[in-house]
Amino acid sequence: MSDLPEQTFSIIQKLEGYSGKSEGPAISDASLYLEDATLPMPEPAAGQVLIKLRMASVNPSDLHFIKGEYGQPCVKGAPAGFEGCGDAVAAGAGAEGLVGKRVAFVAAGSGAWSEYCVTQAAMCIPLHPAVKDEDGAAQIVNPLTAIAMVDIAEKNGDCFVISAAASQLGKLMIGLARDKGLKTICLVRRMDSADALRALGATEVLDVTADDFEAQFASASRALKPRVFLDAVTDAISEKVFVAMPNNARWVTYGKLNPELFPMTQMGQLIFQSKVIEGFWLTRWMQDNGALMADLAKEVQTRFADGRWSTDVATYLPLRDVVSGLAAATQIKDGKIMIKP
Structure with a gap:
């Protein structure tokens, strides 16, 4: 040296x-x-x-x-x-x-x-x-998180929910879901990103600040039956989304973009509707899937090299x-x- x-x-x-x-x-x-x-x-x-x-x-x-x-x-x-x-x-x-x-x-x-x-x-x-x-x-944190998250969603049905969908990670997940034939309900705080997200493959784009958001999401949930909620925000709106989802839904939280503390209002859903709340940490997922890392890294680079991801x-x-x-x-x-x- x-x-x-x-x-x-x-x-x-x-x-x-x-x-x-x-x-x-x-x-x-x-x-x-x-x-x-x-x-x-x-x-x-x-x-x-x-x-x-x-x-x-x-x-x-x-x-x-x-x-x-x-x-x-x-x-x-x-x-x-x-x-x-x-x-x-x-x-x-x-x-x-x-x-x-x-x-x-x-x-x-x-x-x-x-x-x-x-x-x-x-x-x-x-x-x-x-x-x-x-x-x-x-190349690592967001892309591998996207692959891991969409894999979780794919194993639980053909539709899932993404919060902070206009984020870099959200866009990666939307594009990957499209390629796998999965539907996505994408939650945003500004609808000026809606057209771009739909172009990436978003099935529904909903504004969580809209007065009728809860009714809009309930309608989308009944129609598309999402089983997994991939959540980077984790706030009171997240809890309302989870409550409106079907039986056996999984709320996977991997971030806390909104620092507010909020009450869980319907804990009975965990008992009577078999719903689950869980956390995701990429480091542990990488350790658990070490044998797959070489192939996953190749897939990530291919997506960036050919322009599907950016x-x-x-x-x-x-x-x-x-x-x-x-x-x-x-x-x-x-x-x-x-x-x-």
């Missing part, structure tokens, strides 16, 4: 542990949670690679995590960021085959919001030349401007924030 710098610029976390709060992924002042730092260049141990960052994506889970409300404790002084794309420039024993390759990665040693970071070789996916850096930087970018944020600029960047609702060195 003698030809590499001795130090790396990183965005590090200021908080320690888990706050137990659930205030949502909104950020009003990133300096409350993050600060700039110059750290010693990390060295890869056996089975690890050193990655020179090209681009890192910002997911809601990143924002929950730096605020100490992700459920997994943050570590003060450790670089932030879960996911990115970069070039493997050095490796520990057993991981040398990745050196010189452009990879998508999940940070499992030092965070992705850093000029250089270390992660496990098993958490890297070599990228096809046709896959753009933007797609590579968002990453909508809201803005590019220089790494050295993350602390000062992240809050404003999160106000842009359509597309992902991409961090560049």
